[in-house]
Amino acid sequence: AQSVAQPEDQVNVAEGNPLTVKCTYSVSGNPYLFWYVQYPNRGLQFLLKYITGDNLVKGSYGFEAEFNKSQTSFHLKKPSALVSDSALYFCAVRDNTGKLIFGQGTTLQVKP
């Protein structure tokens, strides 16, 4: 069965430092992977997706994600974190029926 795991409930980084939010997946066939961000009491906003092609995907707000097939990972990265990046981040994968399966979310806390 398709699944997504985000092993960290919370990630803490200092402003200006690089950040990584981890995601691993399990899927049969080619993976279709997505990252979303959620601010308090708001809906999810799409950040980026991997369908095929380059393993490094660039998205909104300076975020990027690295697809690694051998490690079945799709980690979200940003070279220099901002306090305004503090939010809840979700990784997701499309299953074979087209439904989107979400990880449990990782809270990113960026401190000044």
Add this chain to the structure above:
Amino acid sequence: DGGITQSPKYLFRKEGQNVTLSCEQNLNHDAMYWYRQDPGQGLRLIYYSQIVNDFQKGDIAEGYSVSREKKESFPLTVTSAQKNPTAFYLCASSTGDRKNSPLHFGNGTRLTVT
């Protein structure tokens, strides 16, 4: 601007009452979805619809019902049979069920049942 509108933002009901959450989109998307969000559990799919007058149960459909009479609208009814209805409900849409289509989300309805 195109988008998804969920209303109301906050909703309070007494136990035993049915309540309907509104979701409207003007993105001309074929597919619409309802998710429930609880702290620490991510998003769980309640119902989805890929076309007008058709919908399928998601992973946690018990105690919920939906209709899809118009392309733009996908209301969700939380019935009295839902044992733990207090949650944050998110509606989403996408351009059909193509695997590379991201979901677009509304800003949610927070339902509190006492």
